[in-house]
Amino acid sequence: MSTPEMGTPGRTIVAAVREVVASIPAGFVASYGDVSRRIGTGPRQVGRAMGLLDDAPWWRVVYADGTPASCHGGRAVELLDEEGTPMLAGRAQMHRARHHWDAPDVVRAGENYVVVR
Template identity: 65%
Template sequence: MNTVDAVREVVATVPRGRVVSYGDVGKRIGVGPRQVGRVMGLLGDGVPWWRVVRADGTPATCHEGRAPALLRGEGVPMVGARVDMGRGRHRWAH
């Protein structure tokens, strides 16, 4: 399986109301977070891109900045403009 397909597969399985970091995705498929970020830029709206955040909880800034609103709509706790990564029940660990 190539990297694009592997990232797509992992991101597609992140449940509603949960998030993963770029590094979390990378660890699952054996690549670095920057590679995951590059691949995420290739994926369209067919996967829940807004559920992938930076390690510090900063949501994606692409797609006209819609990620924070989509995350809040799913009940993901935010502290200011970041996902509260300290609340373990929202960080998905498959």
């Protein structure tokens, strides 16, 4: 997937955030900062755009320390757990769960990871 560029004519930050968030696979997360670096804006702008989305997996975007969003009645932890995201004490384990767009496609198979080409 190419990087969504904010400078593309007619492209809004909300559209760029939606595209990036939709590309985070189930079982993985990205921080607000990860998303912001991907589209060339700041993490607070990503947070604001996330508040306007209702059609993207919002629960896969977490704080830098792995703390999930508290909106939507605090359902993020439940949704991340259902997807098999590595969690510890209510936080995503960022060293295991962080999605890297420049890495090969990876799927989780139990506690193991499988590279898909």
